[in-house]
Amino acid sequence: MADLSTLKITDRWPAKDPSVLQLYSFPTPNGVKVSIALEEMGIPYEAHTVTLSDADVKSPEFLSLNPNNKIPAIVDPNGPGGAPLALFESGAILIYLAEKSGKLIGANxxxxxxxxxxxxxxxxxxxxxxxxxxxxxxxxxxxxxxxxxxxxxxxxxxxxxxxxxxxxxxxxxxxxxxxxxxxxxxxxxxxxxxxxxxxxxxxxxxxxxxxxxxxxxxxxxxxxxxxxxxxxxx
Structure with missing residues (x-):
């Protein structure tokens, strides 16, 4: 099981199940892209509410994951090569998840x-x-x-x-x-x-x-x- 405790984001939003993908988000148009994709693809995940307040998105913990202080962001404990992968930008996350799951990104x-x-x-x-x-x-x-x-x-x-x-x-x-x-x-x-x-x-x-x-x-x-x-x- 990946050890996510070394990631600063987990100081504020600790992972209950560090074996599954961690989603840090809020239900905005950009935020729900990722939760919908995860549901459609059947990827196990744990969601953490990161509000749009400066106290959350400009906190040192969240900035350690996304220096651009915008939701959504993810940590995949089972990234390429089995190492944890932190990722931000909703479009990049959608493409990553589609390629990871082999779903919703076309057949060729x-x-x-x-x-x-x-x-x-x-x-x-x-x-x-x-x-x-x-x-x-x-x-x-x-x-x-x-x-x-x-x-x-x-x-x-x-x-x-x-x-x-x-x-x-x-x-x-x-x-x-x-x-x-x-x-x-x-x-x-x-x-x-x-x-x-x-x-x-x-x-x-x-x-x-x-x-x-x-x-x-x-x-x-x-x-x-x-x-x-x-x-x-x-």
Whole structure:
């Protein structure tokens, strides 16, 4: 069994079962990507609630795992060569878990390349732009008198939704079979509801994307993963 006690992260979030993958996260769009993937892949894991407060994400313990102070992050006690592996960035974690399990990453190099392409679409576009939309539409930026920044991100969200909606025409999932690309993308579509921005971006008009999100939310592993870890520490 791997000894995780030497990792500083375990000083604050001790592992009850150090033989399984340790997840340090919070149920945000990026956070639930990993819990959903773990549920879909059937990888045993233990979840630790790391809130978004500075007391957690800027603590020395969490920074020892992710110097960029963002959730999610993992420690896999059974990493390559049997040694523990610490990893951050949700997209990198999704790819690692898919390769480790041999699931949800395609059956050949061409399929894998297309799946990773759409993971990158989410990481580089959908996530950052929707996150800025949330800031300028719901949070502090919504109070600014100058509405040009808000409109910029509304317009960009519409553009990205149009790309997604067009790609989904005639498809069940974004890259063929259900994959980590869908696990990356769909939680950010769901975030539009949290931001109260569905009407602002005309989400209902993107029929393919709206139906895609419903299909995603109907999956049992998704339903479970969306609640992990709990918002309050155990």
């Amino acid at each position: 190099p061409a399929e894998k390349a297309r799946i990773v392409q759409w993971v990158m679409f989410q990481m580089g576009g959908l996530g950052p732009m929707f996150g800025q939309l949330g800031f300028f539409y719901k949070f502090a930026g919504s109070q600014w008198e100058d509405k040009r920044p808000q409109q910029r991100y509304i317009d960009e969200a519409k553009r990205l939704l149009s790309v997604l909606d067009g790609e989904l025409d005639g498809k069940t999932w974004i890259a063929g079979e259900y994959s980590i690309a869908d696990i990356a993308i769909a939680p950010w579509l769901r975030a539009l509801d949290f931001y109260g921005a569905k009407e602002a971006v005309g989400f209902a008009d993107y029929k393919n994307a709206a139906a895609y999100l419903e299909r995603f939310l109907d999956r049992p592993a998704v339903e479970k993963g969306l609640q992990i870890p709990p918002r309050e520490p155990a």
